[in-house]
Amino acid sequence: MTESAKKKSTLIILLIGIFLGIIFWGGFNTAMEMTNTEAFCISCHEMEENVYEEYTDTIHYMNRTGVRATCPDCHVPREWVHKVVRKIQATNELYHKIVGTIDTPEKFEARRFELAKHVWKTMKRTDSRECRNCHDYEYMDFDKQEFRSAERHEEAFEQFEEHGAARDAGLTCIDCHKGIAHRLPEEYDPEKDIPGESIYYDD
Amino acid sequence: MKTKLTTLTLSLIFGITGSSALFALESLRGDEPLTAESSRPDKFRQEVVEGGFDRSYEKQPPLIPHKIEKYHISLRQNGCLKCHSRKTAERENAKPTPESHFITRDGKRLNRLSTRRYFCNQCHVPQMNATPLVQNVFEGD
Numbered sequence: 001m002t003e004s005a006k007k008k009s010t011l012i013i014l015l016i017g018i019f020l021g022i023i024f025w026g027g028f029n030t031a032m033e034m035t036n037t038e039a040f041c042i043s044c045h046e047m048e049e050n051v052y053e054e055y056t057d058t059i060h061y062m063n064r065t066g067v068r069a070t071c072p073d074c075h076v077p078r079e080w081v082h083k084v085v086r087k088i089q090a091t092n093e094l095y096h097k098i099v100g101t102i103d104t105p106e107k108f109e110a111r112r113f114e115l116a117k118h119v120w121k122t123m124k125r126t127d128s129r130e131c132r133n134c135h136d137y138e139y140m141d142f143d144k145q146e147f148r149s150a151e152r153h154e155e156a157f158e159q160f161e162e163h164g165a166a167r168d169a170g171l172t173c174i175d176c177h178k179g180i181a182h183r184l185p186e187e188y189d190p191e192k193d194i195p196g197e198s199i200y201y202d203d
Numbered sequence: 204m205k206t207k208l209t210t211l212t213l214s215l216i217f218g219i220t221g222s223s224a225l226f227a228l229e230s231l232r233g234d235e236p237l238t239a240e241s242s243r244p245d246k247f248r249q250e251v252v253e254g255g256f257d258r259s260y261e262k263q264p265p266l267i268p269h270k271i272e273k274y275h276i277s278l279r280q281n282g283c284l285k286c287h288s289r290k291t292a293e294r295e296n297a298k299p300t301p302e303s304h305f306i307t308r309d310g311k312r313l314n315r316l317s318t319r320r321y322f323c324n325q326c327h328v329p330q331m332n333a334t335p336l337v338q339n340v341f342e343g344d
Contacts, residue, residue: 184279185279
């Protein structure tokens with residue numbers, strides 16, 4: 001093989017590689033995004049009959065302006081790395097789908113508290129990252145909020161100085177806003193969930 | 204013959220009063236024909252009052268001065284207790300559930316809300332900025 005022919009074949013292999021890379025990568029991403037739609041989520045009756053059904057009563061489903069938050073908007077991180085991590089975790093959900101852990105409303109109800117606690121813990125850990133994709137404290141108009149809400153929001157996000165260091169109350173959206181898109185579990189007790197003193201994030 | 208006459212008279216009387224009653228009747232739709240579009244009812248806003256409403260009479264259950272559409276009361280949960288339970292009320296700057304609400308009809312004190320007090324909005328209601336349809340002449344103590 002001559003030197004130029006060698007160069008040529010390397011170039012061709014490289015180009016084919018790039019081409020296939022784009023196809024496979026695009027395919028992978030498209031497939032992953034397909035699992036990131038509401039239609040995909042409620043293709044399982046476990047989701048459609050329980051959590052989706054009750055969510056249709058809430059403001060995140062229907063409201064004055066028609067802006068919606070679908071399942072993945074709140075339950076799947078938007079950033080790529082976090083998203084892939086969540087998707088890998090979701091394989092556990094596939095296992096439970098197959099064994100039918102929550103395949104009746106009764107079974108779902110029996111596990112609701114446990115499942116809800118998973119979500120609460122995650123939201124607390126990530127500082128309610130998925131809420132903040134749409135809601136931003138910086139742009140809240142306190143004049144347009146009810147006085148009760150304005151008061152709480154200011155209190156929760158206030159920055160103060162303690163021992164010379166900048167601090168805040170250490171609160172995040174989920175501390176107060178539990179059960180806004182789905183029903184609260186029967187075991188939930190608001191007296192054990194006072195913002196800042198909640199027992200629901202412990203293990 | 205006599206029965207025939209009575210029937211005729213009766214049917215005449217009922218016919219006249221019946222038809223006149225028909226003209227006097229006004230349905231909730233008003234005099235509008237059945238095929239017409241009904242007029243839109245007025246929209247009202249719920250009153251939100253900082254500090255709450257004053258009572259109109261001594262034993263009036265306090266009125267709700269804030270929106271309640273997002274708080275649900277069901278067998279599982281009572282959304283009002285998020286702020287109005289005894290432990291959370293002070294922090295949330297809300298009125299706590301009074302002692303009387305923990306007592307059953309047999310006079311027994313419970314650790315939780317008595318079932319006869321569980322459905323808050325049976326007695327406590329929000330207010331709209333609408334004018335009353337019927338004048339209220341009730342006078343309390």
